[in-house]
Amino acid sequence: MEVTKWTLLWGLLAVARPEQEMRIAGDIIIGGLFPVHEQNKSTASHCKSSVQFARGIQRVEAMKYVIDKLNDRKAISNSIKVGALIKDSCGSPSYAQQQSLDFVMAALSRSVGGRYTCTGIDKAENPIHIPAVIGASSSSVSVQVANLLGLFQVSQVSPASTANSLSDKLEYPYFTRTVPPDKYQATAMVDIVHHFGWNFVHILSSESTYGEKGIQVFREEAAKRNICISEDIIIHQDGGVAEAEYLQMDQDSRVNVIVLFATLEDTRRVLDQAATYFKRKFVWVAPDAWGKQSSVISDIALGAITLTLKADESRGFTQYLQARRPLPDDPNPWMLQFWAQHFNCVPQFAQWRFPNTSICSDNENLVDYFSYIQDDKVPFVIDAVQAVVQALKTAVESVCGQNAPAICSAYHQITGEHFHSILRNVTFYGIDDSHQKNNLFHFDHNGDGVAKYEIYNLQKTSNGLKISYQPLAVWEDNHLTFFDQRDSLNGFRFPFLDPVTSEPVVPQSRCSSPCAPYQQKIEHSVCCWVCTSCRPNQRLNASGHCENCTAGFWPTHDFQGCYKLELTVIEWDSAWALIPIALATVGILATLAVASILVLYNSTPLVKASGRELCFVLLCGCILCYLDTFILLARPSRLVCGAQRLLIGTSFCMVYAPLFTKTNRIYRIFCSSAILPTNLRFISPESQLVITALLIAFQVISALLWIVVQLPGTREELSESYDQVTLKCNIDNNALMISLVYNMILICLCTLYAIKTRNIPENFNEAKFIGFTMYTTCIVWLAFVPLYFGLETDFRIQISTLCVSVSLSATVALLCLFGPKIFIILFQPEKNVRRPHSRLLNKSSPAANHATKIASPATAVLQLNTPGRQNDHKMKAGYGSTTKESKTSGSKPVDAAKQSVKFQPSDILESPAMKPMLAKQESHPEDDEEEVNN
Numbered sequence: 001m002e003v004t005k006w007t008l009l010w011g012l013l014a015v016a017r018p019e020q021e022m023r024i025a026g027d028i029i030i031g032g033l034f035p036v037h038e039q040n041k042s043t044a045s046h047c048k049s050s051v052q053f054a055r056g057i058q059r060v061e062a063m064k065y066v067i068d069k070l071n072d073r074k075a076i077s078n079s080i081k082v083g084a085l086i087k088d089s090c091g092s093p094s095y096a097q098q099q100s101l102d103f104v105m106a107a108l109s110r111s112v113g114g115r116y117t118c119t120g121i122d123k124a125e126n127p128i129h130i131p132a133v134i135g136a137s138s139s140s141v142s143v144q145v146a147n148l149l150g151l152f153q154v155s156q157v158s159p160a161s162t163a164n165s166l167s168d169k170l171e172y173p174y175f176t177r178t179v180p181p182d183k184y185q186a187t188a189m190v191d192i193v194h195h196f197g198w199n200f201v202h203i204l205s206s207e208s209t210y211g212e213k214g215i216q217v218f219r220e221e222a223a224k225r226n227i228c229i230s231e232d233i234i235i236h237q238d239g240g241v242a243e244a245e246y247l248q249m250d251q252d253s254r255v256n257v258i259v260l261f262a263t264l265e266d267t268r269r270v271l272d273q274a275a276t277y278f279k280r281k282f283v284w285v286a287p288d289a290w291g292k293q294s295s296v297i298s299d300i301a302l303g304a305i306t307l308t309l310k311a312d313e314s315r316g317f318t319q320y321l322q323a324r325r326p327l328p329d330d331p332n333p334w335m336l337q338f339w340a341q342h343f344n345c346v347p348q349f350a351q352w353r354f355p356n357t358s359i360c361s362d363n364e365n366l367v368d369y370f371s372y373i374q375d376d377k378v379p380f381v382i383d384a385v386q387a388v389v390q391a392l393k394t395a396v397e398s399v400c401g402q403n404a405p406a407i408c409s410a411y412h413q414i415t416g417e418h419f420h421s422i423l424r425n426v427t428f429y430g431i432d433d434s435h436q437k438n439n440l441f442h443f444d445h446n447g448d449g450v451a452k453y454e455i456y457n458l459q460k461t462s463n464g465l466k467i468s469y470q471p472l473a474v475w476e477d478n479h480l481t482f483f484d485q486r487d488s489l490n491g492f493r494f495p496f497l498d499p500v501t502s503e504p505v506v507p508q509s510r511c512s513s514p515c516a517p518y519q520q521k522i523e524h525s526v527c528c529w530v531c532t533s534c535r536p537n538q539r540l541n542a543s544g545h546c547e548n549c550t551a552g553f554w555p556t557h558d559f560q561g562c563y564k565l566e567l568t569v570i571e572w573d574s575a576w577a578l579i580p581i582a583l584a585t586v587g588i589l590a591t592l593a594v595a596s597i598l599v600l601y602n603s604t605p606l607v608k609a610s611g612r613e614l615c616f617v618l619l620c621g622c623i624l625c626y627l628d629t630f631i632l633l634a635r636p637s638r639l640v641c642g643a644q645r646l647l648i649g650t651s652f653c654m655v656y657a658p659l660f661t662k663t664n665r666i667y668r669i670f671c672s673s674a675i676l677p678t679n680l681r682f683i684s685p686e687s688q689l690v691i692t693a694l695l696i697a698f699q700v701i702s703a704l705l706w707i708v709v710q711l712p713g714t715r716e717e718l719s720e721s722y723d724q725v726t727l728k729c730n731i732d733n734n735a736l737m738i739s740l741v742y743n744m745i746l747i748c749l750c751t752l753y754a755i756k757t758r759n760i761p762e763n764f765n766e767a768k769f770i771g772f773t774m775y776t777t778c779i780v781w782l783a784f785v786p787l788y789f790g791l792e793t794d795f796r797i798q799i800s801t802l803c804v805s806v807s808l809s810a811t812v813a814l815l816c817l818f819g820p821k822i823f824i825i826l827f828q829p830e831k832n833v834r835r836p837h838s839r840l841l842n843k844s845s846p847a848a849n850h851a852t853k854i855a856s857p858a859t860a861v862l863q864l865n866t867p868g869r870q871n872d873h874k875m876k877a878g879y880g881s882t883t884k885e886s887k888t889s890g891s892k893p894v895d896a897a898k899q900s901v902k903f904q905p906s907d908i909l910e911s912p913a914m915k916p917m918l919a920k921q922e923s924h925p926e927d928d929e930e931e932v933n934n
Helices: 002-013 053-072 093-099 101-111 139-151 182-195 209-224 243-251 264-277 315-323 335-343 378-400 409-413 416-424 575-600 605-609 612-633 638-670 685-709 733-739 741-756 766-790 795-827 846-855 905-909 912-923 925-933
Strands: 021-024 028-034 037-039 047-051 082-088 132-134 155-158 175-177 200-206 228-235 257-261 283-286 305-309 452-460 467-476 479-482 519-523 529-533 538-540 546-548 553-555 562-564 714-718 725-729 860-862 901-903
Touching: 021 053, 028 053, 028 378, 047 053, 047 335, 053 082, 053 315, 053 335, 053 378, 082 093, 082 101, 093 101, 093 139, 101 139, 132 378, 139 155, 139 175, 139 209, 155 378, 155 416, 175 416, 182 209, 182 257, 182 283, 182 305, 182 452, 182 467, 182 479, 200 209, 209 228, 209 257, 228 243, 228 264, 243 264, 378 409, 378 416, 575 612, 575 795, 605 795, 612 638, 612 685, 612 795, 638 685, 638 725, 638 733, 638 741, 638 766, 638 795, 685 733, 685 741, 733 741, 733 766, 741 766, 766 795
Parallel strands: 028 082, 028 132, 132 155, 155 175, 200 228, 200 257, 257 283, 283 305
Antiparallel strands: 021 082, 037 047, 305 452, 452 467, 467 479, 519 529, 538 546, 553 562, 714 725, 860 901
C-alpha cells in the first residue's frame, strides 16, 4: 500500500504546476473541486480560457455561500470556523487528479510519520488536513479523484457525479454523493420513452464513464420494456460522430427519437453537428448533464425532453448571487475573470490588470444581466457542504466536547475511516429556503442520494419569441407523474404537426405499427413484426396469437376473450316471417270463404256434381297447409318439431289424395276398357272417401313411425361463418324431402291422370281444372326443391321459402279447382242449373236419360284383333266423335277381323246388366245429375 501511494504521488508531482485556487480561511478546511473552466481537448493545455457560469461560478459560489451561512450560525462551535480550498478540474480526469494532490498532502504526511519537503513545491510545507472534498462534477473525473482520495482515506462527496459504478463501495469505499446514481435516471428515461409509445430509437453516448455506464442501464431497462435500438453510436472524445452515422440516422424514417446520454461538452458538439447534417427534426431525450442548461438551447433541440434532479431552487443563493460583486481581496480568483469576460468591464480597482477594458458602472449583477437559470446542481452542492459540516460537528463534539473553544489534539487522531462512517450516517434539514428545508436529508445504504427527477420539455413560449424549459412531470419512487393530463401530449410540445389539423402531435417512433385488435403479430424481433388478421371466430390468446373460440362462441370486441352467442330464430316481426304469415292468413280466410259458399249452396247442381265430400277434405288440407306456416315459424321445441314432422306431409296428402281419387275415378269411368259401368268398382262417394282416408292414413302412419324412430327435438347449428348459432329442429333436410316423396308420387299420378282425361266431354270438364292444378303444382315443386337445398346457408330464407311454397301449393289448388265454381255460383247463377241430356236416345224416362249420360260420351269402336278371337273386343273412347267406317273404294275386300263395328248406346241400355240401374234411377230421379257426375 505504501509503495502504491508513493508511486502515484511522485508521478503526479512530476507533472504538477501551480494553478489558481480559491481559499477560505478557517479552522477546519474542506476541499472543493469544480469545472470552473471547460476542458480543452484540442491543445496541450487542459483548460480553455473562458469561465463557465452554471457549472463553474455558480457551484463555487454555492459552496462559499453555504460555508458563510454555517459559520454565521456557528455550526460547529462558537469559535471553530469552517474554511475551504477549492480547485478547478476543467472537466479533465487527469488534470483533476493532479489538482487533488493538495487534498491528500496532510494525510500522506501523517502516513509517513512527519513533515516532508519537495523541491519547487512550497505548498507541501505544513500541509493542510482536509477530511473531505466536495466534488467532482462529472463521473469520469470523480472516478479518477476517488481512486486518489480513497488511498488516503479522504472522504469525497459529489453533488453531480451519477455513474452507477461509483455505488460500488468495495472499489470506491470513501465516495458518497447527494445525487442518485444513473440507474434511476436511465430508468426514468425508459419510462418516458415507453409512455409515449416509442419502441424504436437511436442512442448516442459519450465515450466516458458517465455515458457508457448510463447507456448500459438504459439498454437493459429498454430491453425489459421491449424497446429496441436502431443505431447505437459512441461519441468519441477525439472526433465525435462521423457524418455517415448522422446521415444513416436521418434516413431511417421509422425513428423520430434520439436518446442522448452524454456529457455537456459532447451534447453541445452533437447538437452543432446535427444542425448541419440532419434534414428533419428529432425528439431528443437527455439526462441531467443536459438538464436545464441554457448553453444548448437551439432550434435543433426544440422539443427535447431533459431530466434534472428534483430540487427546489435556493432563493437565498439567488439573492446572494445577485448582490455578489468582485472584491479587491476576493477569495474567488475566477470571479474577476468571469466579470471581464461577460460584462466587458472590470471594477476600477482591477483596471491595472485589464488595461484595455472599460470600468463597470456597478449596476451589473449575475442575475439580472443574464437569462439566469439556477444550475440544477446548486441545491446538491449545498447539501454536500452541509453534510460534511454536520459530520465535522459530530466528530469534533465526540472528542472535544460540545461548543469546544478550539480544535483539540484528539480530533487529529480521528481516522479517515471513522470520519467517513460518521459522514454516511448524518441527517439534517436544509438551511433557510433550500429544497431540503422541510425534508430530512440522508444517504441511502450505498451512500447515494434519494432518486427524484423533474422532467422538462424545451419548447417555445406562447408568443413564439423565446425557447425555454417547461417542467411537465416528475419521476419519484419509480413512478412517472405528469402535471398536465388533459391529453396524450401531457403538455409537451414536439416539432411534429398533424398533417390535417396542423396541431402538435406525439411523433411515432416504431419499427412496426401496432396491430389492430383483431390481428396477431408475426415477430421478426420484439419491436419489428408483420400483422396478420385473425379469422372472424378467433381471439388473441395471452401470447398474442390467434386462437379459435369454442364452437358457439364469438370473440369479444377487444378480441381478448369469447362470449356465448345467442340462439337465433326467425323473429315474428321480421320480413322473413311477415310475408309468409300474410300469405297464409289470406289463404286461410279465402279457404274458409270457399267452404262457407259451398255449404251455403250445397243443394245446387254444380256443388252436387263436384263431389262434396272430397271437396271438403281438400279444403281441410288447404287450411292445414296454411297453418304449416305458423308451425314452421314458431320457435323450435320438442312439441313444435313433432308437429312439423306430422303436419307438413299430412297437409299435402289431404290435398293430393282427394285429387288422386277424383282423377282415378274419372279415368276409370271414361278411359277404362270395360264396356259396362257395372264392371267399375269403388266409384261411389262412400268408396271414394274410404280410398282417400286410406291414402291419408298411410302418410300419417309414416310420420308417426318417423317420430317414434327419431324423437323430435332441437339442435344448435353453427353457421359457416361461425358468427351465428341457429336453433333448429333435428330434422335433416334430406329426411324432410324423403318424407315428402309419398306426396310427390301422388302429385305425379294426379298429373298423369289429368293428362289422360284432358279430352273428356264438356259435362266432365272438372278434369281440365284438375289438370291445370297439377301442372301448376309441378312447377311450384320443381322450383321449390332446388331453392330449398340451395339456400341452406341462410335458414331465414330457407324457412321462408318453405312456408311460401307450402302456401302456394294450397293456393294453386284453391284457385284452379274452386275458383271457377265460385265464379259460376256467385256471378253466373244461370249456369248452375240441371243441364239437358244427350239426344242420342229418344227415351223420356229418367232411367233412359241416366244411361244416355253414361254412354253417350263413349261411342265405342270394337275391333277384332284376330279371327280366332272374335268375341274379344276393346272399347276406345271417341269423346263425341263418330267412328269412321272402313272403306273399300274399289280395293280388295276388308278383312273381317279388322272391320269396325258401330256400337250404339241402345245396346248398353238393353243389356241385362243395366236393367237394375235403370230401375234404381226410376225410383230416385233427383240424384241423377249428382250420380252421373260423381
